[in-house]
Amino acid sequence: xxxxxxxxxxxxxxxxxxxxxxxxxxxxxxxxxxxxxxxxxxxxxxxxxxxxxxxxxxxxxxxxxxxxxxxxxxxxxxxxxxxxxxxxxxxxxxxxxxxxxxxxxxxxxxxxx
Amino acid sequence: xxxxxxxxxxxxxxxxxxxxxxxxxxxxxxxxxxxxxxxxxxxxxxxxxxxxxxxxxxxxxxxxxxxxxxxxxxxxxxxxxxxxxxxxxxxxxxxxxxxxxxxxxxxxxxxxx
Numbered sequence: 001x002x003x004x005x006x007x008x009x010x011x012x013x014x015x016x017x018x019x020x021x022x023x024x025x026x027x028x029x030x031x032x033x034x035x036x037x038x039x040x041x042x043x044x045x046x047x048x049x050x051x052x053x054x055x056x057x058x059x060x061x062x063x064x065x066x067x068x069x070x071x072x073x074x075x076x077x078x079x080x081x082x083x084x085x086x087x088x089x090x091x092x093x094x095x096x097x098x099x100x101x102x103x104x105x106x107x108x109x110x111x112x113x
Numbered sequence: 114x115x116x117x118x119x120x121x122x123x124x125x126x127x128x129x130x131x132x133x134x135x136x137x138x139x140x141x142x143x144x145x146x147x148x149x150x151x152x153x154x155x156x157x158x159x160x161x162x163x164x165x166x167x168x169x170x171x172x173x174x175x176x177x178x179x180x181x182x183x184x185x186x187x188x189x190x191x192x193x194x195x196x197x198x199x200x201x202x203x204x205x206x207x208x209x210x211x212x213x214x215x216x217x218x219x220x221x222x223x224x225x226x
Contacts, residue, residue: 004156033213042200042216043157056213090156092214102214104156 003027004093006105013081013112021076021108025093031055032074033102034066035090043090049074078110086112117201122221131188133220135201138182146177146184149200151219157200161186188222196224 003026013019025032031050035043045058049068063079072093078085088109092102118136125131137146145164149157161168163175163184174187188195198219 035214035216042198042218043214045213045215048213058213088154092156101159101162104158107154107156109154 004091004103004105006089006091006108008108009106010109011111013110015081015083015112017081018077018079019081019110021078021089021091021110023074023076023091023093023105025072025074025091026103029093029095029103030072031094032068032072033092033094034074034076035092036060036085037088037090037107039087046076081112083112086110117203117215117217119199119201119217119220121218122223124223124225125191126225127192128190131191131195131222131224133186133188133199133201133222134183135186136183137201137203140181140203144181144203146175146181147202147204147214148173148175148186149202149214149216151198151200157216160199191222191224193224193226195222197222 005024007022033048034046036046037043046060046064047057047066048055049066052068065077067075088107090104090107092104094102145162147162148160150160151157161170161173161175163177165177168175176185198221200216200219202214204215
């Protein structure tokens with residue numbers, strides 16, 4: 001157990017819909033990152049939040065957005081879902097800095113039909 | 114960010130030592146080397162991190178030569194439960210403390226009885 005919890009664990013949505021995924025970070029961690037992992041691939045960085053502000057973004061379109069709350073929990077929102085958005089979405093919490101360990105949640109499996 | 118190259122897959126038997134080598138020729142001075150383990154449908158789990166020479170913890174050792182252009186993850190006496198994907202990551206802290214993990218495709222380790 002990492003102390004990072006994600007909800008829901010599984011989700012099925014229709015193309016064009018919107019989805020919100022949630023993440024509760026490990027106690028004391030003020031940095032949350034989101035990753036998308038397609039089947040058979042490594043996780044791809046979507047963005048990171050630090051102290052409630054976006055603090056780095058990967059190569060994902062603006063329809064991927066997020067929030068971080070004062071308690072450091074976070075949401076990932078995806079608008080106008082596409083079939084290719086089907087993936088495992090992972091949340092990781094950490095302290096900022098390259099020498100710290102990131103703790104991942106178990107992920108949310110999103111299927112877009 | 115430095116690109117990493119590691120074998121796509123490896124096979125081993127229970128009780129053997131497994132060494133997975135990762136190449137990172139363009140590693141920067143302030144980059145750390147980190148290894149993660151991932152089981153199917155779970156988030157990656159931190160194994161070990163190092164900057165130079167050798168690091169050992171309760172589950173693995175990490176060997177880093179003086180030029181830091183490669184690193185080797187060593188798993189002593191593997192068991193069936195070590196069957197997983199292993200990712201080598203190289204990354205740095207940016208000036209604004211944004212740090213993102215860049216995953217490659219990883220090495221799929223299969224441990225046979």
